[in-house]
Amino acid sequence: MVKHIQVVAAIVVLASGIVLSAQQQAGRGGGPPQPPPSPQAAAPIDLTGYWVSIVTEDWRWRMVTPPKGDFASVPLNDEGQKLGNAWDPATDGSCLAYGAAGLMRNPTRVHITWENDRTLKLETDAGVQSRRFVFEAPQPPAQRSLQGYSAAEWELVGPGGRGGQGGGGGGRGGGAPAAPRRGNLKVTTTMMSAGWLRKNGVPYSENATLTEYYDRFPAPNGDEWFVVTTIVSDPKYLNQDFVTSTHFKKEADGAKWAPKPCKS
Amino acid sequence: MTRLLLRTCACALLVVAAARPAVAQVDLTGMWAPIFHEDQVERIPGPDVGDYAGLPINDALRMRADSWDASLLTLPEHQCKPHPSTYGFRGVGNLRITAEVDDKTQAIVKLHTHIQWQEQRRDIWMDGRPHPPDYVAHTWQGFSTGQWEGNVLVVKTTHLKAGWIRRNGLLISDQATMTERFIRHGNYLTHIYMIEDPNYLTEPLIKTNGFQLTANPVMQPYPCYPTVEVPREKGDVPHHLPGENPFLEEYANKHHLPLSAVRGGAETALPEFMATAAARDARSGTRDAAPAARTGSAATRNAASATATPADGEVRSLHVQGNVWMLHGGGVNAAVQIGEEGVLVVDTMTAALGEKVVAEIKKLAGDKPIRWIVNTNVDPDHTGGNATVAAAGESIIAGNFVGQAGQAAANFAKVLTHENVEARLVKVQPALPTQALPTDTFFTDEFEMHFNGEAVQFIHVPNAHTDGDVMVFFRKSDVLVTGDAFNTVSFPVIDMEEGGSLNGVVKTLNQILDITVPEDKQEGGTYVIPGHGRLTDEADVVEYRDMMTIIRDRIQNAIEKGMTLEQVKSARLVRDYEGRYGAARGAAAADAFVEAGYRSLKN
Numbered sequence: 001m002v003k004h005i006q007v008v009a010a011i012v013v014l015a016s017g018i019v020l021s022a023q024q025q026a027g028r029g030g031g032p033p034q035p036p037p038s039p040q041a042a043a044p045i046d047l048t049g050y051w052v053s054i055v056t057e058d059w060r061w062r063m064v065t066p067p068k069g070d071f072a073s074v075p076l077n078d079e080g081q082k083l084g085n086a087w088d089p090a091t092d093g094s095c096l097a098y099g100a101a102g103l104m105r106n107p108t109r110v111h112i113t114w115e116n117d118r119t120l121k122l123e124t125d126a127g128v129q130s131r132r133f134v135f136e137a138p139q140p141p142a143q144r145s146l147q148g149y150s151a152a153e154w155e156l157v158g159p160g161g162r163g164g165q166g167g168g169g170g171g172r173g174g175g176a177p178a179a180p181r182r183g184n185l186k187v188t189t190t191m192m193s194a195g196w197l198r199k200n201g202v203p204y205s206e207n208a209t210l211t212e213y214y215d216r217f218p219a220p221n222g223d224e225w226f227v228v229t230t231i232v233s234d235p236k237y238l239n240q241d242f243v244t245s246t247h248f249k250k251e252a253d254g255a256k257w258a259p260k261p262c263k264s
Numbered sequence: 265m266t267r268l269l270l271r272t273c274a275c276a277l278l279v280v281a282a283a284r285p286a287v288a289q290v291d292l293t294g295m296w297a298p299i300f301h302e303d304q305v306e307r308i309p310g311p312d313v314g315d316y317a318g319l320p321i322n323d324a325l326r327m328r329a330d331s332w333d334a335s336l337l338t339l340p341e342h343q344c345k346p347h348p349s350t351y352g353f354r355g356v357g358n359l360r361i362t363a364e365v366d367d368k369t370q371a372i373v374k375l376h377t378h379i380q381w382q383e384q385r386r387d388i389w390m391d392g393r394p395h396p397p398d399y400v401a402h403t404w405q406g407f408s409t410g411q412w413e414g415n416v417l418v419v420k421t422t423h424l425k426a427g428w429i430r431r432n433g434l435l436i437s438d439q440a441t442m443t444e445r446f447i448r449h450g451n452y453l454t455h456i457y458m459i460e461d462p463n464y465l466t467e468p469l470i471k472t473n474g475f476q477l478t479a480n481p482v483m484q485p486y487p488c489y490p491t492v493e494v495p496r497e498k499g500d501v502p503h504h505l506p507g508e509n510p511f512l513e514e515y516a517n518k519h520h521l522p523l524s525a526v527r528g529g530a531e532t533a534l535p536e537f538m539a540t541a542a543a544r545d546a547r548s549g550t551r552d553a554a555p556a557a558r559t560g561s562a563a564t565r566n567a568a569s570a571t572a573t574p575a576d577g578e579v580r581s582l583h584v585q586g587n588v589w590m591l592h593g594g595g596v597n598a599a600v601q602i603g604e605e606g607v608l609v610v611d612t613m614t615a616a617l618g619e620k621v622v623a624e625i626k627k628l629a630g631d632k633p634i635r636w637i638v639n640t641n642v643d644p645d646h647t648g649g650n651a652t653v654a655a656a657g658e659s660i661i662a663g664n665f666v667g668q669a670g671q672a673a674a675n676f677a678k679v680l681t682h683e684n685v686e687a688r689l690v691k692v693q694p695a696l697p698t699q700a701l702p703t704d705t706f707f708t709d710e711f712e713m714h715f716n717g718e719a720v721q722f723i724h725v726p727n728a729h730t731d732g733d734v735m736v737f738f739r740k741s742d743v744l745v746t747g748d749a750f751n752t753v754s755f756p757v758i759d760m761e762e763g764g765s766l767n768g769v770v771k772t773l774n775q776i777l778d779i780t781v782p783e784d785k786q787e788g789g790t791y792v793i794p795g796h797g798r799l800t801d802e803a804d805v806v807e808y809r810d811m812m813t814i815i816r817d818r819i820q821n822a823i824e825k826g827m828t829l830e831q832v833k834s835a836r837l838v839r840d841y842e843g844r845y846g847a848a849r850g851a852a853a854a855d856a857f858v859e860a861g862y863r864s865l866k867n
Binding site: 247 | 458470535
């Protein structure tokens with residue numbers, strides 16, 4: 001009987017090794033080492049195409065320019081409120097309302113394309129802005145700009161992915177059907193020049209950093225959506241992180257694309 | 265021995281294979297604090313009356329919200345309503361998510377969410393169970409099932425009660441469904457939800473909420489005990505008559521917004537809308553939007569029937585509580601009370617379903633004899649199975665009467681009803697068999713008996729559906745069977761030829777509310793089995809009572825203005841409820857209801 005137990009134990013250990021090995025190979029792609037796929041090839045979600053913001057939230061603060069001093073929902077500190085209260089309504093329409101930290105809350109269409117296999121380009125017709133999400137980012141430029149510098153990464157789930165916070169993760173064993181690749185896009189933007197979170201001059205400073213998560217998903221009726229969760233950190237003008245999530249619906253083409261420049 | 269060894273090895277391999285990591289999941293459990301950086305004004309102080317901007321509402325919901333009066337919330341039966349899950353995640357108070365795990369498999373059986381305000385408690389079943397059939401009771405939180413798509417929890421919810429999408433009178437119907445996504449990014453949780461409602465939304469409504477993980481574990485209790493805040497006439501339902509809400513333009517005026525924008529509709533959420541809003545207002549000549557065509561497209565109505573009980577001629581049963589089961593089949597309901605003394609049957613469905621009714625009772629009650637049949641009204645969908653069900657039963661006949669009635673009388677169940685029902689049953693042509701006719705009647709407002717260990721009250725309902733309806737209340741089981749005095753599928757059928765009236769309908773609904781007592785937060789407690797439709801509780805009756813009162817008041821107001829029946833029909837005074845209650849029996853039935861209401865009020 002002892003012998004049998006030993007044999008079974010040996011088989012279990014061996015089998016464990018086989019499975020683990022298969023998992024590791026699956027994680028690496030198997031066979032001889034391969035160069036990692038480009039960010040475009042590795043994309044777990046396809047964000048390219050035309051999308052339109054559907055403004056079902058904060059309607060009065062997004063679809064029209066709110067009155068001076070209306071900062072509802074924004075955790076401005078005293079200094080931020082002071083600056084916001086100094087806003088000149090004559091500057092309504094300024095490009096400052098279309099900086100990276102406030103851009104995605106504008107009612108707009110966005111057009112997302114791969115500029116090259118490591119750079120996603122996001123354009124808006126509202127304000128006519130372009131953002132570039134750079135994967136495997138080199139050092140950010142020395143110059144600040146309205147759209148800043150955006151470093152991008154895929155947060156993968158499943159084979160080769162990160163698993164998740166607090167549980168699960170890892171790949172599948174060999175022989176199992178490949179699980180669909182899932183994940184989201186994370187974009188960290190720095191080197192922004194100062195701008196507005198809203199059209200009525202609600203400020204963010206050049207010290208602000210912007211973290212975004214882009215998640216794409218289907219609706220039960222067949223529509224395709226993405227939601228961008230936006231976290232603006234600005235110790236100069238905000239009491240706490242300003243967190244919003246904004247939804248965009250996929251459109252078939254650019255037929256409704258209507259560029260409307262901002263006032264520089 | 266070799267075989268044993270091989271089997272053992274095979275088992276060991278299976279164990280190892282099964283131990284492979286499952287598809288990745290994220291830990292959503294913990295205490296989450298809501299982030300109010302979106303829609304803060306709407307979510308905390310509350311929305312303005314008349315602000316529907318950005319929401320894909322149809323004309324029916326617009327009319328309904330225009331009629332809404334905030335004083336409605338002072339009624340005791342409205343005070344403790346929690347938010348439904350279609351709105352609760354927008355509310356105040358922390359969100360606590362916990363997991364219930366199967367001890368043996370360590371698989372998550374369900375996730376449980378608890379939101380502080382009004383103690384919104386919700387289960388999200390993760391064990392792959394199907395959604396229940398459409399005739400079970402709806403709840404504020406609905407019935408939710410979840411599954412992981414990568415690190416995203418996707419939740420589908422059905423069986424919702426009617427409730428807010430915005431707290432200014434914008435409600436979705438109880439036929440709405442919701443799909444949610446819970447996405448965790450570090451210590452932030454993004455909650456995306458999409459609501460589909462075939463009655464009130466022209467396209468799915470999508471919204472998002474943000475939460476932040478908090479170390480503060482405090483979850484305060486939230487008891488609620490309704491009380492009379494404003495003395496009112498019994499049955500008074502605050503609302504604004506069509507065209508008489510004086511507050512609808514306040515919001516637009518205060519913020520200098522085009523009225524065409526704040527009136528809502530899917531187009532108001534598009535970036536290009538504001539470019540044309542002023543022109544829309546100018547074109548309309550008035551700042552109001554014109555009523556649209558009859559509500560609810562064919563496509564959206566089809567969506568609502570996706571979970572409908574199949575029309576397969578079967579009779580299904582649902583245990584309500586205590587000794588009472590609901591029978592559902594062919595679009596009509598019956599009920600049975602089962603105990604040591606036998607079976608009491610409330611209504612017998614159609615003649616065609618009689619055998620199926622008996623079979624289902626046998627399944628539930630075994631050999632216990634069917635002693636009583638109670639008919640709630642004369643209609644053949646409630647009495648058609650009398651002969652078959654009675655023949656399957658048996659009675660206890662007093663010895664003195666055996667000689668008169670004959671021993672054979674004991675071979676049938678007794679049939680009890682109000683004498684007005686009997687008077688019509690005996691006139692049915694072709695004549696019904698003897699065993700289908702009442703053996704016992706009462707003529708008083710109430711009749712009672714003690715059967716199967718509980719008091720059973722038979723309540724005469726005069727002048728509602730007909731002049732002879734009966735409701736049956738099982739006091740210990742705390743279940744009320746209403747017959748056609750109440751239903752959840754259509755406007756009421758008011759048979760004026762047989763003594764029905766609109767005021768009688770409203771009075772009866774208030775009478776039902778006098779009987780029902782919710783367990784907590786306007787949910788559970790007394791259950792109500794309607795003549796048609798799903799199992800309900802007090803909140804569902806309140807929803808229907810409010811509607812009937814509002815419609816009654818509109819028609820009465822039109823009569824007082826001197827409007828003719830044709831004018832009232834043209835005004836479509838029930839169009840905010842047509843999608844929900846006018847579709848089942850068709851537009852002609854909706855018109856017939858308005859006509860019956862008009863004539864009965866005129867009289």
